[in-house]
Amino acid sequence: MPNRGSTSEREAAGAGSRAREARAHAIEAEAIGSIDSLYRTALRLTRSPADAEDLVQETYLKAFRAAESFAPGTNLRAWLFTILHNTARNRARDKAREALTVDSDAVEQAAEGAAPYGAFGELSRGDTPESLLLRDALTPDVQAAIDALPDAFRQAVWLRDVEEFSYAEIGEMLGIPAGTVMSRISRGRRMLFERLQNLRPAHV
Amino acid sequence: MSKCAFIDSLVTPYVDGELPPDERNAVDEHVVKCPPCRGRLLAERAVRSMIADRRRAMCSERASDALKKKCADLAAPRDDGATARQGGRSWEGGPAWLGGYAARKRAGWRSRIAPLSMAAALVLVVGGAFLYQLTASSSRVMAAELAADHMKCFAMNNVLGTHGTADSVESAMASGFDWRMQLPAGDHEGLELVGSRPCLYGEGRVAHIMFRHNGTPVSLFMLPKTSRADELVHVLGHEAAIWSVGDRTFVLVARETEADVQQMAAFVQASIR
Numbered sequence: 001m002p003n004r005g006s007t008s009e010r011e012a013a014g015a016g017s018r019a020r021e022a023r024a025h026a027i028e029a030e031a032i033g034s035i036d037s038l039y040r041t042a043l044r045l046t047r048s049p050a051d052a053e054d055l056v057q058e059t060y061l062k063a064f065r066a067a068e069s070f071a072p073g074t075n076l077r078a079w080l081f082t083i084l085h086n087t088a089r090n091r092a093r094d095k096a097r098e099a100l101t102v103d104s105d106a107v108e109q110a111a112e113g114a115a116p117y118g119a120f121g122e123l124s125r126g127d128t129p130e131s132l133l134l135r136d137a138l139t140p141d142v143q144a145a146i147d148a149l150p151d152a153f154r155q156a157v158w159l160r161d162v163e164e165f166s167y168a169e170i171g172e173m174l175g176i177p178a179g180t181v182m183s184r185i186s187r188g189r190r191m192l193f194e195r196l197q198n199l200r201p202a203h204v
Numbered sequence: 205m206s207k208c209a210f211i212d213s214l215v216t217p218y219v220d221g222e223l224p225p226d227e228r229n230a231v232d233e234h235v236v237k238c239p240p241c242r243g244r245l246l247a248e249r250a251v252r253s254m255i256a257d258r259r260r261a262m263c264s265e266r267a268s269d270a271l272k273k274k275c276a277d278l279a280a281p282r283d284d285g286a287t288a289r290q291g292g293r294s295w296e297g298g299p300a301w302l303g304g305y306a307a308r309k310r311a312g313w314r315s316r317i318a319p320l321s322m323a324a325a326l327v328l329v330v331g332g333a334f335l336y337q338l339t340a341s342s343s344r345v346m347a348a349e350l351a352a353d354h355m356k357c358f359a360m361n362n363v364l365g366t367h368g369t370a371d372s373v374e375s376a377m378a379s380g381f382d383w384r385m386q387l388p389a390g391d392h393e394g395l396e397l398v399g400s401r402p403c404l405y406g407e408g409r410v411a412h413i414m415f416r417h418n419g420t421p422v423s424l425f426m427l428p429k430t431s432r433a434d435e436l437v438h439v440l441g442h443e444a445a446i447w448s449v450g451d452r453t454f455v456l457v458a459r460e461t462e463a464d465v466q467q468m469a470a471f472v473q474a475s476i477r
Binding site for chain 1: 212244250262266345
């Protein structure tokens, strides 16, 4: 087979592909470093270890396929979380179940009714909520209360308070504006407060 | 109390320390005068710091080593077709390539394929490879992508509710893929035809024929101008049987047992031409 292109052209092409390869390896290594937090978040989304494992695998598969489209310098972990949530949403649609695709406004209005602001008014007399909650809420109780939140609020609170993403990053992941992210975090936290407070009425 | 509306969108960034000073002052001034808003703000802050205090304990769940290995393998697919073909266990927990299957002699599809796949390999070496740009060299990656397409297309089908007939699928295959095939008439071996879709894969299109096997989605993909060693791959919770005839590669994907997938693949190979 005759050579096509000069030696230097081929060397340049080789160097380019080596650089691409090196970058791909760096991205892969960094991406695998996020697997624990992706898996934990997948568990919150699927509520089943087997489904969470599947979801994480599909996330990595898509991420590696799309590695070229990842913009260097941006947050790789946030990008992976975006893929994870998009995949989870598609799967929820696959199952044609309404649980994850409920109209979010309806969810938020329902939560509004469940946790009126006035419910916390009494706490400003005497003990602060901090002292009431921090005293002895057990980690498993906190975890269970988070898991019991409706999907929209659980995702927002989890991504903010446990995975520590910015509002903008969370908005990207969930496909909602940053303002909606904040209101979901807000309502999710208030619902948690209500639930955890009710766990131990004897102390109040 | 109507002044409380303005604080609505500010409480969370206030608690998170993300408000600029002027807005922060406005919130401070308001909550001093408004016990319900102060209660709300303190409650949010309490929950935030409570989770922060327990964050480390809440992050104790970790991905298993097996999952880490699987995901790392997706990142750097080694061209391990040879080991897979020889019966190597390519994925932890996954089935060995046709492990024990040939020995059990349940069906003859693999032995029937053997001479064909040698011819197919020749096509690949001589000039098939550049005709169809594959996204990766590993059959496992291909199987994983097709398994993802399998899930996606069935989800679409659940929404659209399309139902193809044998005639419509056959003519779509002939016009779209120059593939003059014949589907077995009626239901066979519990395989019921659902329909067909053209799917995108790599640089080209692949034919996707959807069936249900006792209700479970089953996909048959046909990749034109592609040749692969025959292989059985466990991926994304699915089994994928891969075989080639001439310059067409077939991949049958289903979330069923290894044995069921092999049996269906054998049936499909014998009945669809």
